[in-house]
Amino acid sequence: MSTVPVMIGMPRPRAAADLRSGVLGVPGDPLVDTYGRVHRDLRISLTDRCSLRCTYCMPEQGNEWLARSSILTLDEIERVARIAAADGVTTFRLTGGEPLLRTDIVDVVRRLSAIAGPDGRPVELAMTTNGIRLPELLPGLVDAGLKRLNISLDTLRRDRFRDLTRRDRLDDVLAGVAAAAASGLRPLKLNAVAMRDVNDDELVELVQFALDHDAELRFIEQMPLDAGHTWDRSRMVTREEILDVLATRWSLTPVPGRGGAPAERWTLDGGSRTVGVIASVTAPFCGDCDRLRLTADGQLRNCLFSTTEYDLLPILRRESADEEIDGMLRACVHGKLPGHAINDPGFLQPARGMNAIGG
Numbered sequence: 001m002s003t004v005p006v007m008i009g010m011p012r013p014r015a016a017a018d019l020r021s022g023v024l025g026v027p028g029d030p031l032v033d034t035y036g037r038v039h040r041d042l043r044i045s046l047t048d049r050c051s052l053r054c055t056y057c058m059p060e061q062g063n064e065w066l067a068r069s070s071i072l073t074l075d076e077i078e079r080v081a082r083i084a085a086a087d088g089v090t091t092f093r094l095t096g097g098e099p100l101l102r103t104d105i106v107d108v109v110r111r112l113s114a115i116a117g118p119d120g121r122p123v124e125l126a127m128t129t130n131g132i133r134l135p136e137l138l139p140g141l142v143d144a145g146l147k148r149l150n151i152s153l154d155t156l157r158r159d160r161f162r163d164l165t166r167r168d169r170l171d172d173v174l175a176g177v178a179a180a181a182a183s184g185l186r187p188l189k190l191n192a193v194a195m196r197d198v199n200d201d202e203l204v205e206l207v208q209f210a211l212d213h214d215a216e217l218r219f220i221e222q223m224p225l226d227a228g229h230t231w232d233r234s235r236m237v238t239r240e241e242i243l244d245v246l247a248t249r250w251s252l253t254p255v256p257g258r259g260g261a262p263a264e265r266w267t268l269d270g271g272s273r274t275v276g277v278i279a280s281v282t283a284p285f286c287g288d289c290d291r292l293r294l295t296a297d298g299q300l301r302n303c304l305f306s307t308t309e310y311d312l313l314p315i316l317r318r319e320s321a322d323e324e325i326d327g328m329l330r331a332c333v334h335g336k337l338p339g340h341a342i343n344d345p346g347f348l349q350p351a352r353g354m355n356a357i358g359g
């Protein structure tokens with residue numbers, strides 16, 4: 001088996017040649033792409049399964065699940081994570097699907113949180129979840145080393161929640177938020193996709209709910225990542241619209257020092273409480289992107305919107321040297337485009353839905 005990346009989109013033969021010649025760097029070098037962006041954030045999707053069926057993420061029926069035999073084991077995930085950390089990755093974010101559906105989730109957290117970078121400092125372990133299993137699992141996750149939580153919550157109204165997620169589980173999510181608020185994990189973030197005529201009359205309410213739970217609400221512009229390919233730009237509520245609504249309730253002051261973070265943040269009424277907006281469509285932040293993704297079935301992706309994947313699975317499932325995995329990480333980073341091009345007429349939505357990519 002060769003270490004040449006498996007390409008879904010345009011072939012990039014130079015990356016393969018550079019990989020063999022070592023031009024892309026050697027183990028321990030930072031993961032730098034051709035635009036100078038240093039990659040420090042590895043998003044690890046643990047499963048494509050979910051206990052909800054959000055309309056902007058998955059079709060109601062007919063979703064093609066990843067084959068169980070292709071799902072990375074804990075040992076395989078840990079190996080990739082350890083190599084990435086040696087290359088300067090400082091944050092692992094566990095995603096899905098719903099990461100808490102992994103039966104070995106506490107062990108995943110324990111093993112990954114024990115990984116340290118070359119400077120001996122432990123990597124920071126974060127998770128994005130729908131929150132449903134937090135009441136039962138959070139104590140074990142915190143004990144295992146989880147440091148930060150993002151919980152998805154698009155609406156506070158039960159009928160809307162049921163329509164949006166196709167499941168009547170709002171009370172379970174709210175119990176998860178309460179459990180997170182009662183834990184010591186801070187900053188706690190709640191993520192809401194803003195959607196026209198769905199929840200755009202709840203923006204102030206959602207921020208207030210977050211404040212009441214010592215959390216930061218972060219609104220996300222809806223992106224073309226749904227498995228059903230039904231994204232409609234006119235349904236998207238833009239950053240400007242969100243800010244206009246929030247400004248009717250609070251005075252907003254920009255928080256400086258965003259760095260590579262996806263969210264722009266504002267303080268509320270000049271205090272310490274904040275709100276964030278992730279404006280991936282109308283104000284892309286790709287120029288500072290430091291993110292790399294590992295899907296549950298062992299594909300490396302250099303962008304949410306990438307149509308190219310780098311297949312680690314065969315390397316992980318045969319006798320292979322760590323250098324081969326390191327080389328694939330480098331090839332993936334090297335192949336990264338400057339941005340997502342959502343706003344270009346020729347934009348192509350990736351074949352995978354959000355649940356199989358990882359948020």
Ligand code: SF4
Nearest residue numbers: 285286289303304340
């Ligand atoms: S769209 Fe791609 S390049 Fe841009 S910020 Fe997101 S992951 Fe990074």
